[in-house]
Amino acid sequence: MHLSGLLTLQLIAHLMADFFFQTDRLAKEKNQLGFQCPFLKWHALIVFLLSWILSFQLTFAGGALIIAITHFLMDGFKKYLNQSKLFGKYAFFIDQGFHFLVIILVVFFFGRYFEIQSILPLRLPIKGLLIILAFLICLKPANIFIKEVFRAFEIPVPDNDDLPNAGKLIGVLERVLVLTFILLGQFQAVGFLIAAKSILRYKNDDTLKTEYVLIGTMLSFGIALLAAVLLSLERLVGLYFV
Structure with missing residues (x-):
């Protein structure tokens, strides 16, 4: 396993x-x-x-412990970050950025001072x-990210009588479909999906709701x-984490 594989596994674990x-x-x-x-x-x-299990290495226990302790401290202090008038609405992005930074640093220094050797005789292609x-990013993390973007930009959520959680499910389905179509090289299907949703969801006289759906859709497709672009970074990741 290369360092790029370990980094990806740690991001999955997070x-x-x-x-x-x-x-x-x-x-x-x-x-x-x-x-x-x-x-x-x-x-x-x-x-x-x-973090430890998905590293597939016994020697990564120390790295996993550092990740867990810093995660504990950041989540504990996030209460005060949420209460900040200046940074409160950006707490989610600051929190996640901190976690990602710690993971990258731990993996980088682990690769410099320890030998990466999987305990399983399996090749894990990057x-x-x-x-x-x-695909994990396109599921629940994307829904929470979109919600936090609305919160950060103080975009009001319109009242409606839609089914509970229907919007979240629609968002998950459209992201999974878009990613799947791109992996299969079916870019025409992506355009058809965007056009179909614009016909079904944007034909609404409520300007606030229309703008809300438009922003959510653009974020979701984005x-x-x-x-999908992340998948094209395979070679770039391999160059810096080998």
Whole structure:
């Protein structure tokens, strides 16, 4: 396994721990209570276990511990970051940026001072790992990212009688479809999907709701396209993390 594979695996571990192994209720409770949240220590344990297990290396235990401890500290202090008048609405982006930076630094220094040797006799192609990472990004993380963008730019969410969580499901489906079509080289299908949604969703007299849907759709498709671009970075990642 090259360093690029280890980095991708650690990013996958982070997404799983921070988005898929905690509910929205627990995440909200953690943001409000900080170090006083009972779930925080369990969250840090999940971060450690996923980071260590997905490294496929016994020697990465120390690196996983550093990632988990810094994750614990950042999530604990995020309560005060959320309360900041200046940085509160950007707390999510600051938090995630900090986590990603720590992961990159830990993987980089681990590669310099330790030999990367998987405990499993399996070859993990970087292209396959990047595909997994791209699809994970298009699921729950993208929904939360879009919500936080609306919050950061203070864009009001219009009241409507739509089915609960229907918008989230639509967003997930369209991103997965766009990414799948791009991987298959079916770019015409991507254009057809955009056109079809514009016909179905934009024909609305409510300007606020129309603009809300338009922004959400552009963000959603943009995330899917950036995830597809991520797959084209295979060679670039390999150059810097080998």
